Amino acid sequence: MFDNFPLWPARASTGAGNVDALYIFLVLLASFMSLAIFTMITVFALKYHRRHGREAEQIEGSHALEITWSVVPLAIFMTIFAWGAVIYFQERTPPRGATEVYVVAKQWMWKLEHPEGQREINELHVPVGRDVKLIMTSQDVIHSFYIPAFRIKQDVLPGRYTTQWFRATKPGVYHLFCAEYCGSQHSGMIGQVVVMEPAKYEAWLAGGTTSGSLASNGESIFQQLGCSTCHRSDTQGRGPNLAGVFGKPVQLEDGRIVVADENYLRESITSPSAKVVSGFKPIMPVFQGLVSEEQLNALVAYVKSLNPASAGAQQQGPKE
Amino acid sequence: MSDSPIAVEHGPELRHHFASVEQQRDAASLGMWLFLATEIMFFGGMFCAYLIYRMWYFNEFAAGSRSLNLKWGTINTIVLICSSLTVALGVRAAQMGKRKLLVILLILTIVFGLAFLGIKGIEWHEKYEHHHIPGASFDATALEKPPYSNGGIDPSHEQIYFSLYFAMTGLHALHMIIGVGIFAFLLFHAWKGRYTPQYNTPIEIGGLYWHFVDIVWIYLFPLLYLIDRKPLG
Amino acid sequence: MATAAITTEREHYLNKEYGIRSWLLTTDHKRIALLYLISITFFFFIGGFFALLIRLELLTPAGDLVQADTYNKLFTMHGMVMIFFFLIPSIPAVLGNFLVPMMIGAKDLAFPRINLLSWYLYIIAGIMMLHCMVTGGVDTGWTFYTPFSTAFTNTKVIEAGLSVFVAGFSSILTGLNFVVTIHRMRAPGMTWSRLPLFIWAHYATSIIQLLGTPVLAVTLVLVVCERVLGLGIFDPNRGGDPLLFQHLFWFYSHPAVYIMILPSMGVVAEIVPCFSRKRIFGYQAVALSSIAIAVFGFLVWAHHMFVAGISLYSAMIFSILSYLVAVPSAIKVFNWTATMYKGSVTFSTPMLYAFGFIGLFTMGGLTGLFLACLGIDVHVTDTYFVVAHFHYIMVGGAVMGYLGGMHFWWPKISGRLYPEWLGKFAALIVFLGFNLTFFPQFILGYLGMPRRYWQYPAEFQVLNVMSTAGSTILAVGYVLPMVYFLWSMRYGKIADENPWGAAGLEWKTASPPPTFNFEETPEVTWEAYNYDQIPAPAEVLIER
Amino acid sequence: MSEHILSSKLYYGIWIALMVLTVVTAGVATIDLGPFNTIVALLIATSKALLVILFFMHVKYTSEKLTKMVIISSIFWLLLLLFLSLTDYGTRYAGHG
Numbered sequence A: 001m002f003d004n005f006p007l008w009p010a011r012a013s014t015g016a017g018n019v020d021a022l023y024i025f026l027v028l029l030a031s032f033m034s035l036a037i038f039t040m041i042t043v044f045a046l047k048y049h050r051r052h053g054r055e056a057e058q059i060e061g062s063h064a065l066e067i068t069w070s071v072v073p074l075a076i077f078m079t080i081f082a083w084g085a086v087i088y089f090q091e092r093t094p095p096r097g098a099t100e101v102y103v104v105a106k107q108w109m110w111k112l113e114h115p116e117g118q119r120e121i122n123e124l125h126v127p128v129g130r131d132v133k134l135i136m137t138s139q140d141v142i143h144s145f146y147i148p149a150f151r152i153k154q155d156v157l158p159g160r161y162t163t164q165w166f167r168a169t170k171p172g173v174y175h176l177f178c179a180e181y182c183g184s185q186h187s188g189m190i191g192q193v194v195v196m197e198p199a200k201y202e203a204w205l206a207g208g209t210t211s212g213s214l215a216s217n218g219e220s221i222f223q224q225l226g227c228s229t230c231h232r233s234d235t236q237g238r239g240p241n242l243a244g245v246f247g248k249p250v251q252l253e254d255g256r257i258v259v260a261d262e263n264y265l266r267e268s269i270t271s272p273s274a275k276v277v278s279g280f281k282p283i284m285p286v287f288q289g290l291v292s293e294e295q296l297n298a299l300v301a302y303v304k305s306l307n308p309a310s311a312g313a314q315q316q317g318p319k320e
Numbered sequence B: 001m002s003d004s005p006i007a008v009e010h011g012p013e014l015r016h017h018f019a020s021v022e023q024q025r026d027a028a029s030l031g032m033w034l035f036l037a038t039e040i041m042f043f044g045g046m047f048c049a050y051l052i053y054r055m056w057y058f059n060e061f062a063a064g065s066r067s068l069n070l071k072w073g074t075i076n077t078i079v080l081i082c083s084s085l086t087v088a089l090g091v092r093a094a095q096m097g098k099r100k101l102l103v104i105l106l107i108l109t110i111v112f113g114l115a116f117l118g119i120k121g122i123e124w125h126e127k128y129e130h131h132h133i134p135g136a137s138f139d140a141t142a143l144e145k146p147p148y149s150n151g152g153i154d155p156s157h158e159q160i161y162f163s164l165y166f167a168m169t170g171l172h173a174l175h176m177i178i179g180v181g182i183f184a185f186l187l188f189h190a191w192k193g194r195y196t197p198q199y200n201t202p203i204e205i206g207g208l209y210w211h212f213v214d215i216v217w218i219y220l221f222p223l224l225y226l227i228d229r230k231p232l233g
Numbered sequence C: 001m002a003t004a005a006i007t008t009e010r011e012h013y014l015n016k017e018y019g020i021r022s023w024l025l026t027t028d029h030k031r032i033a034l035l036y037l038i039s040i041t042f043f044f045f046i047g048g049f050f051a052l053l054i055r056l057e058l059l060t061p062a063g064d065l066v067q068a069d070t071y072n073k074l075f076t077m078h079g080m081v082m083i084f085f086f087l088i089p090s091i092p093a094v095l096g097n098f099l100v101p102m103m104i105g106a107k108d109l110a111f112p113r114i115n116l117l118s119w120y121l122y123i124i125a126g127i128m129m130l131h132c133m134v135t136g137g138v139d140t141g142w143t144f145y146t147p148f149s150t151a152f153t154n155t156k157v158i159e160a161g162l163s164v165f166v167a168g169f170s171s172i173l174t175g176l177n178f179v180v181t182i183h184r185m186r187a188p189g190m191t192w193s194r195l196p197l198f199i200w201a202h203y204a205t206s207i208i209q210l211l212g213t214p215v216l217a218v219t220l221v222l223v224v225c226e227r228v229l230g231l232g233i234f235d236p237n238r239g240g241d242p243l244l245f246q247h248l249f250w251f252y253s254h255p256a257v258y259i260m261i262l263p264s265m266g267v268v269a270e271i272v273p274c275f276s277r278k279r280i281f282g283y284q285a286v287a288l289s290s291i292a293i294a295v296f297g298f299l300v301w302a303h304h305m306f307v308a309g310i311s312l313y314s315a316m317i318f319s320i321l322s323y324l325v326a327v328p329s330a331i332k333v334f335n336w337t338a339t340m341y342k343g344s345v346t347f348s349t350p351m352l353y354a355f356g357f358i359g360l361f362t363m364g365g366l367t368g369l370f371l372a373c374l375g376i377d378v379h380v381t382d383t384y385f386v387v388a389h390f391h392y393i394m395v396g397g398a399v400m401g402y403l404g405g406m407h408f409w410w411p412k413i414s415g416r417l418y419p420e421w422l423g424k425f426a427a428l429i430v431f432l433g434f435n436l437t438f439f440p441q442f443i444l445g446y447l448g449m450p451r452r453y454w455q456y457p458a459e460f461q462v463l464n465v466m467s468t469a470g471s472t473i474l475a476v477g478y479v480l481p482m483v484y485f486l487w488s489m490r491y492g493k494i495a496d497e498n499p500w501g502a503a504g505l506e507w508k509t510a511s512p513p514p515t516f517n518f519e520e521t522p523e524v525t526w527e528a529y530n531y532d533q534i535p536a537p538a539e540v541l542i543e544r
Numbered sequence D: 001m002s003e004h005i006l007s008s009k010l011y012y013g014i015w016i017a018l019m020v021l022t023v024v025t026a027g028v029a030t031i032d033l034g035p036f037n038t039i040v041a042l043l044i045a046t047s048k049a050l051l052v053i054l055f056f057m058h059v060k061y062t063s064e065k066l067t068k069m070v071i072i073s074s075i076f077w078l079l080l081l082l083f084l085s086l087t088d089y090g091t092r093y094a095g096h097g
């Protein structure tokens, strides 16, 4: 209907419909409320317009009315909140087993890396119907990874990972925007998301040149940097055995227990002394500044792949 | 408006737009208290940063705190407390109209204030010599690492402690400098005998400011110096 | 109240003394208000000029009018100037300064010299901002986000930061002055329950200024220290958290949006009863809702950070709290509307602006509810939807309220009436131009056009053209009042002390008022908005 | 709010108490009390601050309710800042990036 004058962008992910439904509800509610108020104003202004021989009638106010028009809006507000919070919770909790794509932002481009090792710049190819989780970090300032057609957006921060996920539903080419102001070429930091039929996607994957999967790259970096001298696959190493660490609670030396998520792995590498594993000495060297963001991603992907149970298992996300 | 603030009908201190001396004094005192409320929020921003980083980087904060000079810190706290006493006594002297006593107490306050700043200077200089100033020349290797529990120290996180240390003590010192300025002003007028049992509001509200700066230090001292002073080993 | 014949000879605050010195060294709150009026008008046109350049650039998808860096500086300076140098001081420092003492029956603010000092601080800050602009400008956005502002941009962050810091001081001092004045200087009989709602609104505003602004100040100091001295509190390379900056910034800047809107609400609460000839509906609720907005306003700041990387749970807490602050706003809207019920309504210029305010504020506020809703905000944050939301409230709401107030009290300020038909005409133009400028931006935002974009995909052009067209109409609407206000100072009809037949102490003294406001301190024996006791004016308003 | 001149003895008393507390807090810090070190340090600091506010700043004897309200609300606002920030920092890594 609105081909030439669209009111919303393409709806190309499982989440987009939910967001639009809530949005339409809000638009209707807001239109109704504004109309109600405008009508009241107009009617009062005309009906009680100043005339000779008619005086204003003094009215003090009415607590009953005032309470009504505070409590009723509050109730409506709480409904809106709850609806929005549910959607947000879904948007923020990636399902188990999602394909993990690593994103590195820098002024002013997006660098993406698929688990199979394909690298892309300012383009993201994904198949229809698969859950994709983006694990994102920035090399410099804050950026924001925004795909309007999927109704998702998440700031990308230096020094840590943020994540978001989607499942595309409609093949096509969609905008990818940087939504957080990041300097001169902020508006040039755009790209596209190409959603493909699974078969075409497989062909695309096969056509690309890669130097091995992300995790296997990680493994060779793990060897190069000498991580393997301390982290061995038995219990003899000076550092803990990393197999099966990801996603599990870790007992720390100072008594805390933390869940080993991506940010934990990242911090364990860039600043090992921040959280020291119980039973070990803080002897691991600081790798901050020695590894690039891409190498870090590969290392994290590698450590995650060491999970015997399930590759890419997730925290307590909802089952899909 | 060229009319001088001194209206003829009232005493010389009453400004024209107030109805009475009480009203004027109450206004001044409320004004100062509100100003102090803004000061709480001003330091509050830094306390918030402090709270979060101390939670995150406790080891580094502990090590940094250990490297501060406890002796100087304690002495400085005592110096400030003494200055608060002289201020409180000064307000009393002004209320009783004892000009000479007031002048002496104000001088003492200023001396204590300057002593505090001097000692602060010595401490900062020590930090400079030990390369504990955040930036390119920062060096955390000489820091004592608490050996119990977990002892790892990340030098970059250590810089956050020292950044906060310098920001907090620096802005506190700035307040002290302003305070010394205010008291020099009060001293001048006290010398001239402007303050009487009827009119001593400036001394009173100047005093409020000074006490507030003292209170800030009362918190900074444990927060910065006493994070971790347990015996090693 | 003696209706003294107004002759040009009567001495009042304007003609008491002449000469530059008598203005620059004045401690009369009314003269300081005029100093502010001139300075904020100046900055409004500077900010508006930047806005027009922004709109011109966005006329076409390609970035062709200015360079990318220039564009970034344009919206940064536009935001900073409009917020810190126009809207925050606008009503408080002009109308508030002029009216707060008069409305409570005082001769002046509690601290006249501090009042003057706060204007000088504002001017110093303004000069720093102007200097910063001509020598290169800043490009951080008005939000100064780290680490871009501390470590990446090479524009003049330090100068801009210090300028905003100084402007903040000026704002704190104004607020402090108001609180003390309202507490200590009320005329006999002026109890809290008899205070005009304009005073309540300013009281609430001042609380925010006092408790919020210092946090912004210290945050900017830390940013400056990070740039100059190499401290590392927000530096992610040293483990600092860039989000901490955002927390501290919004701790001030969200409440600051209520610094901008509350005074306008106060203005509307004066205008609507006057032109409905009725006491306001539910005085107490409207008064207390101002305080409630000021307090709740401090509980919601992280709704600007829903996608910034804060924790999921925190986002939910801040979302639900954001809705709390909408309740007192709703009360206000409904109570203003109810005030007209069974009134005797006239469409004077101030009333038209008040209508505009209520309508546009409602739309801006309702879209604020969209933004506070987590699921929606993820999609529309940092898009033009947000831009439209806040212009609806700040331009459609706050600026309309400010213009309404200027028209309402202009006879008091200048002693003259402006031409009524021109006033109405300008109000209409502003309303139409405004909606044409900003309504399309809601759609643009939902379509996904990010804000702070110098160039954009071609499919967004139609809506952008509409917006640009609207902004030129809007510009006309803003220039008109300035012209006829100036004109009226000389040629306008002479106003008597109460041309609207309004309630309130400020209308019980001559127009323009004498230097100490009242010939003798008034004693208040009536409730606020006692319109049943005030005859409606015969002549001025009876216009069909 | 009338003038109320406190005796100088009281001031000296408060001063001595403050000095003693300062020495105590520095001393206690060198004993290992586990997490209580921080708590004790803050308690002592708060009692010192209270002494200064109540006596040196005359809040106890001569000022009105309004002054107390100003003090209490500014502390309340400070706590707002700290606690609401903690809703983020306290839960940020609880399983969600």
Ligand code: HEA
Residues within 6 Å of the ligand: A029, A033, A037, A072, A073, A076, C143, C257, C258, C260, C261, C303, C304, C322, C323, C325, C326, C329, C330, C333, C361, C362, C363, C364, C365, C366, C368, C369, C371, C372, C373, C377, C380, C381, C382, C386, C389, C390, C393, C394, C398
């Ligand atoms: C004067 C300025 C002002 C005011 C008053 C407001 C008021 C509100 N604002 Fe707005 N806001 C801004 C100025 C303002 N805002 C600015 C400048 C920004 C962007 C900053 C930047 O990033 O540069 C912003 C951004 C902003 C965001 C962040 C968007 C983002 O970046 O993602 C959010 C999110 O929650 C928000 C929400 C609200 C809410 C809930 C209100 C509420 O107070 C509104 C309450 C009012 C009403 C709700 C209307 C009246 C009510 C009724 C008629 C009741 C009936 C209704 C029903 C029963 C449904 N605002």
Ligand code: HEA
Residues within 6 Å of the ligand: C044, C045, C046, C047, C048, C049, C051, C052, C054, C055, C075, C076, C078, C079, C080, C082, C083, C086, C087, C140, C141, C142, C143, C387, C391, C394, C395, C399, C437, C451, C452, C453, C454, C467, C471, C474, C475, C476, C478, C479
């Ligand atoms: C009080 C606040 C206020 C006001 C009044 C306005 C007024 C206007 N703003 Fe404002 N705007 C902001 C606050 C405000 N803005 C803020 C905070 C931002 C965010 C900045 C950021 O992202 O950091 C913003 C951002 C912003 C953008 C988004 C830029 C981007 O994200 O890329 C746009 C785009 O259309 C815009 C347009 C306008 C327009 C058309 C007006 C019009 O209403 C202006 C109308 C006024 C005039 C047109 C003046 C008339 C003057 C003349 C005709 C003469 C000019 C000549 C001389 C100087 C001699 N503004």
Ligand code: CUA
Residues within 6 Å of the ligand: A108, A142, A143, A144, A178, A179, A180, A181, A182, A183, A185, A186, A187, A189
């Ligand atoms: Cu990257 Cu904007």
Ligand SMILES: [Cu+2]
Residues within 6 Å of the ligand: C253, C254, C257, C301, C303, C304
């Ligand atoms: Cu907000």
